[in-house]
Amino acid sequence: MTTGETQKIREDRPRERRTTERTRLAVAGARAAGQGLYTPRSAKHRVTNTLFSAVLFLGLGTAxxxxxAIIGWALVEGWPRLDANLFLxxxxxxxxxxxGFRTAIIGTVYVIGGVIALIVPLGVGAAIYLEEFADRERWYNRFIELNIQNLAGVPSIVFGILGLAFIVRGLGNFGFVAAAGSMTLALLVLPTVxxxxxxxIRAVPSSVRNGSLALGATLWQTVWRNVLPAAAPGILTGVIxxxxxxxxxxxxxxLVGAVTFVVYDPSFFEGGYSVLPVQIYNYAKxxxxxxxxxxxxxxxxxxVVLMLINSFAIWLRNRYEKKW
Structure with a gap:
């Protein structure tokens, strides 16, 4: 046996020991998992699990x-006015x-349509950057992540003040129009999206990315053609x-203009506007x-308006779930 062969055998022995150790740990872990699944549980565990399930079902049933009860009460009380005039x-x-609520319905559609047009590209784009392209070691990326998490818990009235200061009167100077309301609400829900x-995006298996990159696709092609379609159901859930x-x-x-008693059909970029929550408040007082x-x-x-908008988003989500 030559000196080179002897040296190679000595180098392979630590690798064999490491492989054997990994195998032993894997077998021990699999055995422990199997015993945990199939070993009969004690009476205490069964009682605890039963009580926990009962509490969960009780909370769900109460909600x-x-x-x-609330929807039924609203149907009974509002039934005399459920006619065509209510919508027209x-x-x-x-x-x-x-x-009726015609002008408020039109204003709500304008505002929510603008919100969707803003939060989908901005929210998904920010998520893609932070998950796929951002360097976690950079201070500004950590600063962005920290602010997104903090903004998710800020009260909505604070966003109204910011919208009044920077969108209605400040740098944007849009005035009290539906577009200003859309941008204000987009800032409000953007952290959630x-x-x-x-x-x-994080839930997409790494094997999807590795397989695409191994076939010669660029990182952007991998994200656009593989990661985004797989993550579309979760993204649409956030949008909903x-x-x-x-x-x-x-x-x-x-604070951004939806206090006007509008008697004409509103526009997106000019004139006063109203939305359903504000119109409901005006009638209730x-x-x-x-x-x-x-x-x-x-x-x-x-x-009804909320269910129509959400139904379309749920249809899109189910369509992507069937593909993946």
Whole structure:
């Protein structure tokens, strides 16, 4: 045996020992996992699991019962005004029988449409950058991540103040228009969309990326053609949550122009506008009982608009889930 062969055998022995050690640890881990799954649990564990499941189902049942009761009460109270005028007629301060939510519905569609047009490219783009391209060692990337997490817990009225200062009157100088409301609400829900999109992108298996890169694709091609389609259901879930929050917000919009009693169909970039939460508030604060019924019926209208928008997003999400 030559000297080179002897040296090679000596170098291979530590590798063999490391491989054997890894194998032994893997077998021990698999054995422990199997014993944990198939070994009969003690009576204490069974009682604890049963109690925990009961508490979870109790909380879920309580929430569903409360939600059903609220919607049922709104249907009973608002049923007298569930007619075509509710959707087609404009607001009125004199005759509640002829009042409706047409201008508020149009304003809500404009505002929410602008929110979706802003949060999807900005939120998904920021998530892609932070997860796939950003260097975690850079201070500015860590600063961005810290601020996104902090902004997710800021009260909505703070975003209304920022929208008034920088969008309506400051650098943007858009005025009290629906576009200003869209940008303000987009800032409000953008952290939620970014965080949900990052989690969806992070959940894509690394084998998808490695396989694409191994076949010669660039990093951007891998993200665009493989990672994003696989993460689309989770991203759309984040968009749905953001839109659901934005459509019910009234506090920020009160500061950026949605306080006008609009009797004409609003525009996106000019003129006053109103949205469903603000219009419902305007009807609810009036002393006449008929306007209170209008406010209750307006809640049902807002639920219908929300379900229509979310249904389209859920359809898109299910379509991508079937592909993957």
């Amino acid at each position: 569903l019962v409360a939600l059903t 007629a404009g607001p009125s301060t004199i005759n509640p029988e002829e009042a 970014i965080l949900a999109s990052r989690e969806a 949550l953001g839109v659901a929050r934005a459509i019910g917000e009234a506090a920020p919009l009160l 009036r002393p006449q009982e008929e306007f209170h019924v209008m406010a209750i019926a307006g809640v049902l209208v807002m639920l």
